[in-house]
Amino acid sequence: MTLCFRWSQALLFLFITCTATFIMADAALKTYQFDVQVKNVSRLCHAKPIVTVNGMLPGPTVYAREGDQILINVTNHAQYNLSIHWHGLKQFRNGWADGPAYITQCPIQTGNTYTYNMTVKGQRGTLWWHAHILWLRATVYGAIVIMPKEGTPFPFPQPYREANLVLGEWWNGDVETIVKQGNKLGLPPQMSDAHTINGKPGPLFPCSEKHTFAMEVESGRTYLLRIINAALNDELFFAIAGHTLTVVEIDAVYTKPFTTSAILIAPGQTTNVLVKADQSPGRYFMAARPFMDAPVPVDNKTATAILQYKGVSNTLLPTLPTLPAPNNTNFALNYTSKLKSLNTPQFPANVPLQVDRRLFYTVGLGQNACPSCQNGTQLTASLNNITFVMPKTGLLQAHYFNMPGVFRTDFPDRPLAPFNYTGAPLTANLGTTLGTRLSKLKFNSTVELVLQDTNLLTVESHPFHLHGFNFFVVGSGVGNFNSKKDPAKFNLVDPPERNTVGVPTGGWTAIRFRADNPGVWFMHCHLELHTMWGLKMAFVVENGKSAEESVLPPPKDLPPC
Structure with a gap:
């Protein structure tokens, strides 16, 4: 049975490769084999087995050009079920290839294979990939290098x-x-x-x-x-x-x-x-x-x-x-x-100037009851006081197939109980609400999101990553965001465009993006500790009016839950 399954996976990969080669006349097809395997590695006078891709630390670099199609065949030989996220690739209409476990797919089980089928559209530069389950990205990670289209130079002196x-x-x-x-x-x-x-x-x-x-x-x-x-x-x-x-x-x-x-x-x-x-x-x-x-x-x-x-x-x-x-x-x-977008005719900064939806999310730590823990409590984290609970099936599948009971779409646009977010440390009433709650966005709507750090237990800098999109960092500051005064200081001309932004310690960051990528897209703190504690949520971006503005059907080899 296992042999038959592996042969079917190999034939599917070969079929996708041949089909893609046939239909892509203008762009190259890049294929990679990622074998997730355990290898003994020694560092700091300590040897231990670690999970790797192809036995390498870091793993192999993925090279492509803007416009290329990339097929990465991931075979899991390790004892952990896992998935891989291609950090910063926008995956237009194709959340199935994004990779966060239980958000856009269920993890690849031990002994199984999944082919990530991706096309690089309108992107060039340095990105990276990493495991997106548990803390496996401690050793499962590598670079993605996207070169400009053939004949297109860098907008800076050519390096040697x-x-x-x-x-x-x-x-x-x-x-x-x-x-x-x-x-x-x-x-x-x-x-x-x-x-x-x-x-x-x-x-x-x-x-x-x-x-x-x-x-x-x-x-x-x-x-x-x-x-x-x-x-x-x-x-x-x-x-x-x-x-x-x-x-x-x-x-x-x-x-x-x-x-x-x-x-x-x-x-x-x-x-x-x-x-x-x-x-x-x-x-x-x-x-x-x-x-x-x-x-x-x-x-x-x-x-x-x-x-x-x-x-x-x-x-x-x-x-x-x-x-x-x-x-x-x-x-x-x-x-x-000092970080500013280049904003030239060739590389414009298309900042949304009109905003359809304004969101305000508080970022905080907390403490919930835990009868089995040492002190009867456990540290936790939340957005708008909601600690995200991971589902048992992929959210994108639940959305695409209209599966009931997996998630709700009532994530609040702002905190239910405003307070002095960055005042004296707050050490009482630190409990949070638990739930798998998402925020629904209309296709092609423009969104402004202010992320506000809080002094719940302590202030701290938080790097937030939004899957499926780049965004413009139009403003940031220390202290509490002032919705009447601070927007007047926003940079709407050449703000930095990113996929991951730091919210300053005891401060706030404002971002804008256009929700033009249908699907379910994760947003979370990229400190693994805080992600584990629930400092995460997801957006459901509705389909547009045409098939070209709708989520693609899932691939046949999508891992089962």
């Missing part, structure tokens, strides 16, 4: 070469076991033991001399670094000793270039920078360390890699960059304020 730098985290123990231990106590799991650059922590950690990523450069040449924050729970500063960085792209959208001594990058975000090898030939550390300006413990150790000039001896000791202080709020706010 480029490299991917994927920032991550490492735990010495088994991550899923550590998470379960924390959940039993009703507390956060222990923090990571190291940060990594391309899966390697660098020589500042024990047993790590050989676990160091090095990049060779030639004097006078300019290089493009594609930087991805795949860490689970930490915003990171990144810098290179002695070298300035020119930011040219964020989340696969070109920006107005600007130079900086360091960048700030939140989990889920990508940043492309140009670096010119214009210093004395030597070895220079590239370094990443967390940013945290709230009273929340983090793994504050520094991961390093090496930028090495050609011809320089490996025995030369590298120099360390001066990173911003871990709690340097001013650097974070100033850096973020």
Whole structure:
């Protein structure tokens, strides 16, 4: 039976490949085989089995050009059921390929296969992929590099070469076991033991001399670094000793270039920078360390890699960059304020100027009863005081097939009980409402969403990711959002366009987008701890009037629940 099933999967993959090749005359077809498998890996003097794709950490890079079709055949050989999310790919009408478990699909069960069939439309730049269930993305992640169409240059000087730098985290123990231990106590799991650059922590950690990523450069040449924050729970500063960085792209959208001594990058975000090898030939550390300006413990150790000039001896000791202080709020706010869309005729910033629907969501922590937990309570998180409960079947399937009882569409547009969101810490009445509640949006409507941090237990920065869309970050500020005064300061000309945005500690962020992608689309904090605690929701975008504005039918190999 298993043999027959696998043959049918292989034939289906072959059929899709051949059909796609036939119908796509103008674009290439890129195919990948992802084997999810367990491999023994050693870091920091500790060896352990980890879940990987093709035995690699990070996993393989997916390369494509704008307009290409991508087929990724994922076969699950691991003990966990899992799904993979293609972070930042818009998946127009095709939520079936988006990947978050129990949102757009049920996970791929052990021994089974699913083919993600995706077309890259109107996007070019750096994105990434990762597991989207449990905390498996601790080791199941990799880069997506989308080149411009053939003959279309970058809107900045052509680099001599480029490299991917994927920032991550490492735990010495088994991550899923550590998470379960924390959940039993009703507390956060222990923090990571190291940060990594391309899966390697660098020589500042024990047993790590050989676990160091090095990049060779030639004097006078300019290089493009594609930087991805795949860490689970930490915003990171990144810098290179002695070298300035020119930011040219964020989340696969070109920006107005600007130079900086360091960048700030939140989990889920990508940043492309140009670096010119214009210093004395030597070895220079590239370094990443967390940013945290709230009273929340983090793994504050520094991961390093090496930028090495050609011809320089490996025995030369590298120099360390001066990173911003871990709690340097001013650097974070100033850096973020410099991010602007390129906004040229070729790459316009199509900001919605009229708004059909205004939403205001509070972001908060909380505490609910837990008789089995150590103190009888467990920490939780919520939007508008609603802690999201994951369903047992895919929400997109429930929506497409009109399955009753799976979710409600009454997620409130604003909190039911307004309060002084960023005043003194609130330590009483911390209970939240539980539910699988979604917000329904009309097709092609324009939406403004203000995400407001709160001081429930503590203020904290939250990176929010919206699946299925890019959005424009039209404003942000510290303190409580003022609906009468703050919109007058919105940038509606060249705001940064992203898929993941940080809500500042004790502050707010306003985004705008057009709901032109029908389906069910997840929105959640990209701190894995907060997502696990329920800091998430989803939008149901209704179909438009024609078949071309409606959700595609599900693929025949969609994993069963």
